[in-house]
Amino acid sequence: MKSVILAAFVAASAGATAQVSAQAAPDSAEVLRARIDSLTPLLEKARRAVDERRAFEDDARRLAAAANTRVDTLRIADLTVLTPADQADETSELFREVWEESFAHLGGSAALARSVFAYQQVWGEPLPIHLEGGGHVLYKDSWIPRARVKRDVRRLIAGAASHDLRANRSYVGQWVRGNALDPVPWEDIYRQVATTSSMVTRACLAGESEACGVAMALTVYNEATRERNLELLAEWYTPEERRARVTGRFFYRRDAAALRSRCTETDDISACDQFLLQFSYDLAPLSFEVRESLVALALTEGGEGSWQRLAEHPGMTPTEALEYASGSSIDELLTRWQAELVANRPDAFEPLVPSSGRAFLWTLLFAALAMRSTRWRLG
Amino acid sequence: MYQSLLFLHWKQIRHVLALLVVASFALPLLAVHGLGSAVPGMDVPSLEAYRFVSGFQAWLIFYPLLAAGIGITLALSAWNWDHQLKHVYALSLPMTRWEYTLQKMLAGATLAVVPVLGMWLGSHVAVASISLPEGLNAYPNELAVRFLFAILLAYAAFFAAAAGTVKTTLWVVGSILGLLVFGAIANDVLGYYVVYFSRVHVVESVIQWMAYAPGPFEVFTGSWSLIDV
């Protein structure tokens, strides 16, 4: 029997965030009334979001009923998951596993509170769930391993939750470009740090955790603070490295050619700096992927509610937001990040000896089996 | 005796082996200079090393595939002549069966060294042909050793399978297929009625065990990167 598993995930977005200030100081009645009035539109938006979510749920039930399938609504932590009733146990287990493994710190995510996920394992025709209002639908075949299904669920939840950071235009959101819940593996982070030709990344790898923060441009967190200045450039790169960055730039604007020639063909390092400041987009040594790993670590350190804290104050600088979310100082956080980085150095060929040893033992076993061949006599 | 079996195997496979040696030699060079690894006309040192490694990694799949191909070719060619003669010649020689099998296996394993040398040499040439970007190291010797073990493992597995009777081979292959089919049925049919079975992932578990430590084919899924941090 060929079966198809359809995993339909619908992350339905329901409008802007309802923000409620947590710092309501006692004041005069008029001031309080004015504040309450100012909250009214936000509360209205939140109510609309809840209504919209209910509409999605009703829509799903209606479609399921048309297909003679009963749909259950599961509440797993902050997630709302629609699933056929006979698959409720398995779906619950899947989402709970993913939640506990990756999103325990996501409690209180406004974006997740507004989202509806639908999951179905299909034996034949999929349930025609396509919620009005948009969303994402993924089809999966049965041979896809569970680990991969979990990865996709994780990515979908991460994508839905990241809306919290993008929506409020927070500095930390800009610094990390919105997505911090599905970071790339540490091995890739290590490769990037190790292969970036910069004196601060070298120092970072050597153990100077402060240099890691500099390489991640913790102080350059939005367009306003993206100061293209010589001081930053000199902090990040030696003159030789700056020249190498210009030399390595194969494609450049035509009007930059003269500057590039001056940089590469003469000793004029100021030409290199000008070239970089004018024509290079990302000057910081480490990319957004590396920054995401620092945010992910801060969330893990901060535990439950850390995501909410990270997104809570859009006006905080990345350093402040990370400290607030993690409950640690930025120095402690960078120290732990650096230790994690070094501990996750990619294997390269270090474990060759044990793996080759095991391969050799397996080879001997197969050889022994060959010696014991049943073909001792012609049959 | 060993030399004779080596000579016989060599005579049979020399043309194919020559191609495999060329492939083994060329693969590291292609990986370093080929598509996705470097921009033509551009010095590697001036590339961003990370991108270089990323591009380079696209080639990594070919190393274990080539190793498996060489191992299987050696194993099947080792028994080809015997199977054609229904093992009459081998059984008429004054040596025990296990001695014959062992010497034949050693002869094939010796031949496996030839493409490994090709890979080793190709890796060194490839590494020498570029200036390694900062933060990266080359592992030509380690790569050659892994290549050797992967070839030997594939060779031994298929040599053992080919050494048996058709009945034995069918039994082994049938068992594996049976397990996979059972796994699929457990997941699909039974899982429809009993939730427990939908959580039993036999196929996935078997593949995971086979491909990762301490399974037999772990060496194939390890690192194959000639150039890495």
Add this chain to the structure above:
Amino acid sequence: MNSAIELSGVSWRAGKSFELKDISLNVPVGSIYGFLGPNGSGKTTTIRTFMGMLKPDRGEISVLGHTVPKDMKRILARIGYVPERPHVYPALTVAEQVKVHASFFENWDPGWSAELMARLSVDPSRKISRMSKGETGKLLLLLALSQRPDLLVLDEPTDGLDPVVRRDVLSAVLDYVSERSATVFISSHLVHELERICDWVGVMDQGRLVAELPMQRFKNGIKRLRIADAPEATDAAPFTLLSRRRDNGAGSLETWIVRDWEPPMRHYFDGVGATVRDVIDLDLEEGFVELLRSSRPQHTNGS
């Protein structure tokens, strides 16, 4: 050790299609033993049992005084074997094949090998894939003889060869035997070929050994008799009756084919009121055919 090969009650079964049934066979040391039988009678299978290539279901085997399969390594070191299908490697030259084969045998005689190569006109530089069937046959014999075996096992060695090559092969075998006093076990379905060289003969049919006797007895002991007033019962006959047939339109005359005949046995017929009109010699091939007919159940009643 009186027997070079001794099989005792050997049985072997391959599925439902074929079986060796209770084979007991004895090849005297120093003899040339011809192993006759039609195609598919079990000759090659029998050879494979005492060569250790097949494990019998029942029975015991000894070769050159050693037990099969326990002492197979020692036994095979003293056997020169020419199998039914050539086992030479097509990609090699003759010299390379000889070198490969020599490495497995301690008693290999390179001088004798070179001599045989010259005598059999085998070109050492010739590639085996380009050799004719006759040339391949000679090479196989060369390989078997050069290891100075005490027992030569030849499975249809001349099958498909032209008369000249066949003569070369057989004369090489005879020369070797006369020089070394080796034992030769030669299977064939070509009766005349064996008639000239063998001193013992065993006849296989349908998985059974139907006769084993000295060649001289085989050649002279099978006769066609014409009997007048032949008796119904032959239980007391001193010979073995292979078949009997009433002659058409000849009164009470019958034709009998008998085995183990000797002239004094005529007196037996006087005692039962019958008369022997003629005693006719059969050639080996006729005798062989009659022997096979008589051994098959459907023909034992005569027709």
